[in-house]
Amino acid sequence: MLWGLRPLEPKAAHGLAVDLLQRQIHSGLLLPDERLPAERQLSDQFGISRVTLREALRVLETNRYISVRRGAQGGAFVSDADRLGQMARRRIARAPAASMRVVEYLVVNQSAAARFAALRRGPADLKKMREALALMRDAPDAARRKQAETLFLLAVADSAQNPLLSRGVEDAIAELFLPFETAPEDGSVTAALAAYQALLAALEAESPGDADRAMEMVNARFWGAIRQITRSAA
Template identity: 35%
Template sequence: MARQVSSTTLAQAVADHLRMRIHRGDVSPGERLPAERELAEQLGVARISLREAIRQLREDGYVEVRRGSTGGTYVTELHRPAEAWRARMRAQAGEMDDIIDFRIALETETAALAARRHTAVGLAPVREAVLALHDVIGRTAFRQADSRFHVALARAAGNERLEEAVESARGELFSPRDLLPFREPVEETLRDHQAIYEAVAAGDAAAASAAMRAHLEGTRRQLRIIVFGAEDGADEVAWSPV
C-alpha cells in the first residue's frame, strides 16, 4: 500500500531541506530567509507547510523571527543546534566517519568524471569558484565560495544524480566553523581547490580523484578536533571546509 504524505510529513521534509542548506553554508548566520510567499513558491509548497517547517526550525534553534521594519526569518548564530550536532556525533560512534567515507567515495568519483567529461562551459564555474577564494572577506563569503566549488564540480561531471547526492551529503555535516575559534583557512582551501581544478582541467582523472581524497581526509582530521576536542592550542589549527 502506498504511504500517504501528510502535511506534517511535508513540513518535516521542508524543515530538513532548509536545515541542510544551513549546514552546508548556503545560508549563513545572520542572513534572512526569503519572504514567506517567495520561499513557498521556490520550494513548491503551501505556505501552511512552510510555516510549520519554520516553527520546527525555531524550536531547534536554527532561526528566529524578528519584527519591525527589518523583520523576517533570520538564521541564528547556531550555538544550540551546533552543540546538539556535536553531541550526536559523539554519541553515535562512527557516524561522522561513515559520512566522510561516503563523501570520499562520492566526490572522488565525481572529480574523476569531471576530468573525463567536462566542457569549457562546464569548467568555467569551477574556476570562478576557485578565483572567488582569492577575494573572500568574512566567513559567509568563504562558506559560499567553498560550496560553489563542490557543486560546480559535480555539475561538470554531467550527472544530475551525482550533483544532488553531493549537495545532500554536504548537508549531513554541520559546519560549525562560524562558532569556534578556528582561523579561516583560505590559503589551505585555495591550495586544495586549485589542485583539484588543475587535475580536472588537464583531464587527469586519477590526479583529480587523489586531490579530492586528500582534501576530504583533511576535513576528517579537523572535524575530529571540533567534535571530540584536541590538545591545548587546537584553536590555532586551520579549519578545512566540508
C-alpha cells in the first residue's frame, strides 16, 4: 500500500536560486547592503541562464530582500539592516509557534553535533572556529557578529562529520531568520562571546560533556531571542 500520497511539487530552477540566496540572507552570511555578483557572473556560478537568474532576483526584489540598481556601479544589493531586522521580527511574531519548533530542532541537532564534534574535530575545523571567533570579537556591527556566529556554528556542525546533522543545523539556521541583535545595550555581546569561547575550549579539549553544556548556553540565547521578540510583539 502506498502511504501519504501527495502531488509532487517540482521546484523550478529560479525557485532554487531564490531559496539559496534567501537562506544566506536569513542566516546572516549575506550582509545588509552587500552587493551580489553581477548577473552574468552569478548565473554562471549557479549553472543557470541569465534570464532564469533574473527571475529569481525579481522574486527577491518583490519580497524586499534585495533592491536592484542599474549603471556601472549598479547591481543587486541586499536590503539594509533595518528592513531585514523588521522582516525577521515580523516573521517570528507572525508565527511564534513555528519559530519555536525550529529552535527546538536546532537545539536537538546542534547539541548532538557539539558532542560528536568534540571527538571528531580536526585541526582544520578548530582553525575555522578560531577565525570565526576572531571575526565575532572584532565585528564592527551586529550584522557582522551574526555572520560570525553562523560561521562558527556551521563549522561546529561540519566537524561532527555527519552530513545529515550538518544539513539539519544549516536548514534550521536558515529557516530561523533571527534579527541581528535583540538587545544591543546589555551585556549580551560579551555573554555570547564567552559561550562560544567555552564551546571552542571544550572542543579543543575533546570533552563531549563540556561541549554539550557550552552549547546549552548558546542555545539558551536562541530561546531568549525568540522569547523577547514574541513578548515585545504582544
